[in-house]
Amino acid sequence: MRGRVFIIGLGLIGGSLALSIKKLHQDSVLVGYDINDEQARLGKMLGVVDETVSSIKEGAETADLILIAAPVNETGRILASLPKMNLKNNVIISDAGSTKKEIVKMAAGLKESGNVFIGGHPMAGSHKSGVQAAKAILFENAFYLLTPEAHIPEEAIATLQRWLAGTNARFITVTPDEHDHLTGVISHFPHIIAASLVHQAEKSSESQKLIPRLAAGGFRDITRIASSSPEMWRDILIHNNDVLLSLLEDWQVEMERVKSLLQMADKDDIFSYFLGAKQFRDELPQKQKGAIPAFYDLFVDVPDYPGVISEITGYLAKEKISITNISIRETREEINGVLVISFQTEEDRDRAMDCIQNHTNFDQTIGM
Template sequence: MKGKVLLIGLGLIGGSLALAMRRSHKDIIIMGYDVNKEQCRLAKKLQVIDEECVTIEDGAKEADLVIIATPVNITPSIIATLANCTLKENVIVTDVGSTKQKIVKASTILRENGITFIGGHPMAGSHKSGVIAAKERLFENAFYLLTPTDGIPMEKVEQLKEWLAGTNAKFLHISPKEHDYITGVISHFPHIIAASLVHQAEQANNGKNLVNRLAAGGFRDITRIASSSPDMWRDILLHNKDVMLRLLSEWRQEMERVEQLLHEENETGIYDYFFQAKETRDQLPTNKKGAIHSFYDLFVDVPDYPGVISEITGYLAIEDISITNIRILETREDIYGVLVISFQTDDDRKRAVHCIEHYTDYMTSFGP
């Protein structure tokens, strides 16, 4: 395809989309706009975009495709701005927000002007943020949800998918209402639960450090998503308020069920509760990208001596393997420590295993 793309919002998602599109469409020109001018500068320097736009209006009038990659609370105002711009007749406008009903409703003003808007949500992310963390393969094999409304010609949807073909994502069509409920169940609500678990542990700590020390292992892992951006999750929850309230009500009923089982000392009921959860959990797809980004951790048993961390990271650097995080588990009492290294992809983790095994005799595993 040929043409011009206006990318509004030059963060991780927007930048990754730009790199993916450039991979499959060599002749496109990508224009970028961000209120953070440093992000614009970085995007141009990293060749994520070809041109910087001083205003949205400057880029919008030339664009064949407009991608809004801003926080969900800002997207409606961007749509309103676009509605007052002089746009090409055949332009497609889309977004990448993780809530859809309010955004699609706001897009009515575009459709009334004869402009095609197709809501979108690439279900992939990363531990890092900003355009500097952008990856052209971020969305590979991830689900990319599209929420075209009634009246949107299918050829427009197919055209958008062609623009985004370089993502190598799996496109699914879904209604805005169904989108918000499903993502509420598998992404938005789990973030509430993770945050609540952390709050509960902090209250139990009661000024002591023992709870925090013992929580450094599995507890830290199951609550990792609580480290996500508070700004982003505030906006998402407010945008998906009705679904969240419904899920919170259902969660209270679920906890009352568990409470009743405990009051009754119902051994069979408690066993069945965990058994059914295990059966469902074990049937979930493995090595698939979903609404919550995956964590690719490698656990390395290393001897406790000065310089061992720089030794390991040095070997990874030799093989050009990037890491996203590194930490030491403090729950082991023997002479070996456990180094936990996080990677962007499963492929990077597998390469790290071969690298460490090649240069050292340290034991590695995908679990503690």
Template sequence: MKQTVFIIGLGLIGGSLALGLKRNNDVKIIGYDANTHALRTAKRIGVIDEMAVYMKDAAGFADIIIFATPVNETIRLMNELSHWQLKKHVIVTDTGSTKNEIMKAALTLKEQGITFIGGHPMAGSHKSGVEAARAHLFENAYYLLTPFPNENKEEVNILTNLLQVTKAKIVQVNAEEHDHMTAVVSHFPHLVAASLVHQLAGENERYPFTKQLAAGGFRDITRIASSNPIMWRDITVQNRLELSNQLQMWTEEMIRLQNLLLHADEKDIESYFQTAKKVRDELPITAQGAMFTVYDLYVDVPDYPGVISEVTGYLAKDRISITNLRIVETRVDVFGILVISFQTIEDRAKAVECIAKNTTFETYIS
């Protein structure tokens, strides 16, 4: 008998989760989205098996209910769900980027005997919407589960087994650990990126040419500032205490750095950068992290007409998909001037082989 999964919210995450779960032939996917166009599109392109007109009615048929909605909306819907008629052993989960407030809201469900297991697939894309959904989105990405401490292990195993087909790395943590760790590597870096862009905006008023120079490294480290402001508003509010602590630590670190600059001790400054380089170089490169990451390849190409189309032509011939392409005009730490971005590390590896096979251009990975 097929397991019925009801996914509420058919954006990039909900849609990709639906496609990933459909790798299991014993799963039927029912989908709902407040946007009727997204809902119909999901059915038309095969992301879901059935459309739900009313959440309440469809939830009654589900063995697993997944909220793939913004955190604040998930909490609102969880309050509604407590009044719905559900199957006796239904398992409810979510995909939100913060967990403390979600798990607090889930206490009401727990009191009614409804199993809720928090979830967070740590993957994304440069695209959004159900049309961008991909079955492989969660491959090699961490998928964090935050069950209650005394949760029935059998229920956790049921959800874990369901998610295994997505090829994500499923790890259990508690809600407090989740929110602290994601604050460090995901939420707080977004605040830093946004603050750097704000600083650029202020500088650009006095020195208008500044923005024209903001390429290469500046664009790389501030890329996440282009993310959905409403989503990040909710994440920031939900995880504000952890973020406040991180901001205090960052302030102390900046004061330490300012003192290094004022004392101008060359050995101390070099050591500061050397330590940063060592820690950064030891970061894992074979798995997705907390934030969406494109996989960049730097190609040292000669300067002659048509060289860019030549390289992309080779990639197209080998059916290697790229997500972005740009020319780096001024960047002292990278040899290549052509930067090609890929959605997966496998695509980047294929591109390296393709370029080596067809050209004498050198390639670099940063």
């Protein structure tokens, strides 16, 4: 396909969408805008976009496709401004936000002006941010939810999917209400629980000073998502308010069930509770990307001698294996420490395992 694609928001998501479109539609022109001038400058310098503009109006009025990759509140303001512009008659407009019901409502002005808006949500991300972290493969095998209203022509939906075919994502069409319930259950609500666990630990640490030290291991791992952007989650919770209030009520019922199990102290019932959770969790797809970015961690038992960490990272560098994060669990004299290395993809982690195995005799395990 040939045309002008306007990306509003040159962060990780917007930049990755631009790269995936550029990969497949090489005759198209990618135009970028970001409220942060430095992000826009980097986007052009890195070749993520071909051109940048100094205003949304400048880029939108010549575009055949407009993709909004901005925070949900900012997306609403952008959608409200677009009908006041002289857009092309056949332009398709979509977004990449984590909530949909309110966003679709905010796009009502586009419907009135005869323009096509199709809500979108590529369900993939990364622990890095900014256009410099953008990758054309970010959405590969990820679910990409589209939430067109009933009046949107099938051809428009098909055209948007053709533009986005370079993502190699799996497109699913749902209603805005369905989208918000689905993402509420598997993404938004887990973030609330993770933040709540951290708050509970913080409160307990006031009287139990060992908690921060002991929480450095598994607790830190299962609450990683609590480190996500507070601004982003503030906006998501406000936009998906009704769904999350309903899920909180369900959660209270679930916790009452657990409380009852503890009060009854029935060994078989408690065992069955954890067995049921394990069985359902073990049956979840392992190779598919979901709403929460996966953590591809490798745990390496390393002896405590000078240079051991640079030795391992040196092996990985020689194989051109990129890492996204690295941390060390406590190391003490004559006791192996644990080096935790995080990767962007499962493939990178598997390559790293082979690399370390070929050069050392250190034990390794993967994060589950």
